[in-house]
Amino acid sequence: MSCYEPNVDDYVIWDRGEYGKDEGWVYFKAPLFEQKKGFAYVARYITIETSVRDKPQSELEPSNGRKRVNPHTKIHTLLLCYEQDWKDLVFVKRRESREIEHYSQYDDRSGIDA
Numbered sequence: 747m748s749c750y751e752p753n754v755d756d757y758v759i760w761d762r763g764e765y766g767k768d769e770g771w772v773y774f775k776a777p778l779f780e781q782k783k784g785f786a787y788v789a790r791y792i793t794i795e796t797s798v799r800d801k802p803q804s805e806l807e808p809s810n811g812r813k814r815v816n817p818h819t820k821i822h823t824l825l826l827c828y829e830q831d832w833k834d835l836v837f838v839k840r841r842e843s844r845e846i847e848h849y850s851q852y853d854d855r856s857g858i859d860a
Contacts, residue, residue, distance in 0.1 A: 752792050752832060755841040760794060760827060761834050768825055770796040771841065792832075793824040 752758055752772045759769040773795040779788040798820050827835070 750837055757838040759836040770794045790829040792827050795824055797823040
């Protein structure tokens with residue numbers, strides 16, 4: 747069993763056995779939640795960004811005819827990976843540089859909220 751705990755900006759490969767392998771950047775990591783009596787268990791998870799593509803132009807233009815800039819110009823495809831599956835993750839590298847090296851870094855590095 748691996749003791750690797752993924753973090754945002756890690757590049758990982760998720761080997762899901764017969765379901766194949768997926769890889770990408772860790773985009774979000776849920777915090778630890780304190781268990782409270784009477785409340786449902788909250789499972790911990792990460793999301794892995796497997797692809798990013800441009801939104802169609804029709805989705806970027808406002809329908810009411812007003813001019814405005816839509817800062818959300820990308821579509822991010824994310825996989826949900828629960829904590830019990832973190833043992834199947836392989837760490838590849840960590841994104842440290844503020845320079846854009848991969849298309850998935852664009853929104854984060856340019857200050858656009860995705």
